[in-house]
Amino acid sequence: MVDRLTINSVLFDLDGTLHDYRKASAAAMDRVYALIEQGTGCPREEQVKVYNEVLRSRTAAAFVCGRRGVGYRRERFTDLAERLRLPSMDLSGLESEYSRGLAENLTLYSDVPPTLDRLRESRVRVAIVSEGPHDAQIDTISRLGIGPFVDHIFTSGECKISKPDGLYRLAIAAMKDDPQHVLVVGDSLDRDVIPANKSGACGVLIDRSSGTQNGSATTTIFSLLQLFDGPYEFGIASC
Numbered sequence: 001m002v003d004r005l006t007i008n009s010v011l012f013d014l015d016g017t018l019h020d021y022r023k024a025s026a027a028a029m030d031r032v033y034a035l036i037e038q039g040t041g042c043p044r045e046e047q048v049k050v051y052n053e054v055l056r057s058r059t060a061a062a063f064v065c066g067r068r069g070v071g072y073r074r075e076r077f078t079d080l081a082e083r084l085r086l087p088s089m090d091l092s093g094l095e096s097e098y099s100r101g102l103a104e105n106l107t108l109y110s111d112v113p114p115t116l117d118r119l120r121e122s123r124v125r126v127a128i129v130s131e132g133p134h135d136a137q138i139d140t141i142s143r144l145g146i147g148p149f150v151d152h153i154f155t156s157g158e159c160k161i162s163k164p165d166g167l168y169r170l171a172i173a174a175m176k177d178d179p180q181h182v183l184v185v186g187d188s189l190d191r192d193v194i195p196a197n198k199s200g201a202c203g204v205l206i207d208r209s210s211g212t213q214n215g216s217a218t219t220t221i222f223s224l225l226q227l228f229d230g231p232y233e234f235g236i237a238s239c
């Protein structure tokens with residue numbers, strides 16, 4: 001018989017775990033490309049190619065320097081305009097279009113609301129731990145409508161530390177929880193599961209694309225609702 005693990009707190013990654021950030025961001029960029037094409041005639045394919053180069057050249061080091069999201073975005077769009085040789089491009093217009101596009105396309109994965117409901121019923125504490133600019137992640141959480149279900153939010157932008165360098169450890173310490181009673185759920189092995197396990201918590205990989213266990217030692221789920229079928233007892237343990 002498998003020992004059941006009492007869980008006091010569940011820490012979720014945000015982008016790719018609770019909502020499809022890539023899809024929302026791609027939809028927002030589509031609007032930016034359309035605006036540039038309309039204004040300059042620069043073909044979309046050329047813009048996509050150059051913007052991908054911009055993204056590759058700009059590693060934001062997990063956003064730990066604490067700047068606002070708009071600063072990173074302005075840098076990327078400035079770089080895009082320079083590489084496309086479009087010096088008179090209205091960058092603030094592009095930023096507004098991107099923000100509107102992102103806001104309109106943010107969508108929770110369908111398993112998130114029932115999972116948060118069940119965790120709340122179990123009186124488990126819920127936190128979001130995310131690598132990104134603090135203001136942008138707070139805005140995303142608010143737009144997704146999940147703020148009332150979340151007890152704590154920790155971002156690399158605010159805490160000035162990346163996940164591999166200890167953001168999960170810092171979050172668990174700030175919540176004054178015993179890592180042995182903490183579950184961490186994220187869509188990245190390197191940035192969520194491994195750092196979580198290193199902090200002493202139990203890391204779980206969410207991989208909605210596979211639908212099967214990946215054969216490794218990592219606990220993998222393809223729906224958050226599978227958490228309730230696992231060897232976990234959700235409720236407050238005395239630690």
Ligand SMILES: [Mg+2]
Pocket residue numbers: 013014015016017186187188
């Ligand atoms: Mg993620």
